[in-house]
Amino acid sequence: MNRNLSLIYRRLYSYFGPQHWWPAQSPFEVMVGAILTQNTSWVNVEKAIANLKKRNFLSPEMLYNLSNAKLAKIIKPAGYYNIKAKRLKNFLNFFIEHYQGDISKMASKDTESLRKELLEVNGIGPETADSILLYALKKPVFVVDAYTNRVLLRHGLIKEGAGYDKIQKLFTRRLKKNTKFFNEYHALLVKLGKEFCLKKKPRCSICPVKS
DNA sequence: GACCAGGCACATC
DNA sequence: GATGTGCATGGT
Numbered sequence: 246m247n248r249n250l251s252l253i254y255r256r257l258y259s260y261f262g263p264q265h266w267w268p269a270q271s272p273f274e275v276m277v278g279a280i281l282t283q284n285t286s287w288v289n290v291e292k293a294i295a296n297l298k299k300r301n302f303l304s305p306e307m308l309y310n311l312s313n314a315k316l317a318k319i320i321k322p323a324g325y326y327n328i329k330a331k332r333l334k335n336f337l338n339f340f341i342e343h344y345q346g347d348i349s350k351m352a353s354k355d356t357e358s359l360r361k362e363l364l365e366v367n368g369i370g371p372e373t374a375d376s377i378l379l380y381a382l383k384k385p386v387f388v389v390d391a392y393t394n395r396v397l398l399r400h401g402l403i404k405e406g407a408g409y410d411k412i413q414k415l416f417t418r419r420l421k422k423n424t425k426f427f428n429e430y431h432a433l434l435v436k437l438g439k440e441f442c443l444k445k446k447p448r449c450s451i452c453p454v455k456s
Numbered sequence: 457g458a459c460c461a462g463g464c465a466c467a468t469c
Numbered sequence: 470g471a472t473g474t475g476c477a478t479g480g481t
Contacts, residue, residue, distance in 0.1 A: 283463040289479060290462090324461090324478035332464085370464050390462050406471095435462055 247419035249402060254426075257433040261440075264432035267380035269294075272348045274303060275381035276340075279373050280332050281323045292322035305346030309337045332368025339366045352382045360386070371409045379431070385424045387416040388431040392438035 268287075269275045274294065281290045296319045297303040302311060317330035337346075343362070344351040351359065356378060363374035371389070378384040389412045397403045403412055420426070 279462090282461090284461065284476090285463085285478075286461040286480075288461095289477095292479085322478060325463095325476045326478080328464085328476055368464070372463065376462080388462085392462070431462085438462080 249400070250416060250420060253396070253400070254430050254433070257437060258429065261433055261436050264429060264436055266428055266432035267376075269380075272381040273305060276336065276377050277303065277308075277333065279376040279380070280336060280368065281320060281329060283325070283329070283332075283373065285324050290323050293320040296320065296322070305337060305340055308333060309341050309346070328368070335366050335368050339363075348381070352384075356384045356386065359384075371413075375413075379424065379427055383424050385422040385427055387413050387427045389413050389416075390431070390435065392434045392442065393431070395442065396434060396437065 267275045267278065269278055277297070278290055278294060281293050294303070297308075300319065302308060302316075302319065308316065311334075313327075313330045313334055316333060317326045320326050320329055320333075323329060339362070340346055340351070354362075359382075360374055360378060363369050363377060364371065369377075375386045375388045378386040379388055389409050393412060394403070394407070397407075397412065397415070398405060402415065416427070416430070
């Protein structure tokens with residue numbers, strides 16, 4: 246397994262090169278983007294983030310004090326805007342009340358307990374929590390997503406219905422726990438999905454073959 | 457017009 | 470524990 250996953254990584258990296266993730270100007274922008282991109286294409290998230298920036302709302306204090314209704318209107322292009330406004334506010338309440346909106350305070354907490362805290366916030370699930378840990382706080386945590394699932398399934402490395410934690414352990418148990426490596430690996434899987442997946446194209450080389 | 461996108465919570469069985 | 474459903478925009 247270790248060798249398979251290492252091989253996949255090497256081939257992706259030599260084909261696509263470094264991905265320079267996460268595409269954001271600050272750790273806080275990563276956190277916001279991680280929530281906005283839930284089941285949503287990144288181009289739509291970019292529009293929502295551009296709206297926030299245009300109005301100078303992209304800071305913990307500004308978002309914390311914004312009403313749900315106003316926030317929903319601003320992030321509309323990202324879809325699910327009512328529920329995402331709530332989720333963002335839930336996260337902001339947590340971030341301000343527990344860490345005073347201070348990234349470095351949050352980053353100084355040990356990774357395991359911080360992950361648990363994040364998962365207790367309504368609207369933050371495993372992928373969003375891990376994206377925040379890896380891409381905003383630079384913790385060596387592997388992010389699993391829909392593309393990861395498809396690629397591993399296609400290559401027979403997992404069974405259908407494998408859960409998040411199980412897939413994540415494939416990566417974290419045997420591979421080196423390195424932030425830069427996990428950063429690049431997840432980004433490359435997404436790149437692969439965006440370029441070649443899949444459902445859209447008649448002969449997807451990534452999705453499981455349907456009999 | 458159908459299908460999809462860098463999930464998650466909640467209801468129901 | 471597994472399965473189903475709502476949430477919603479914008480691109481292909």
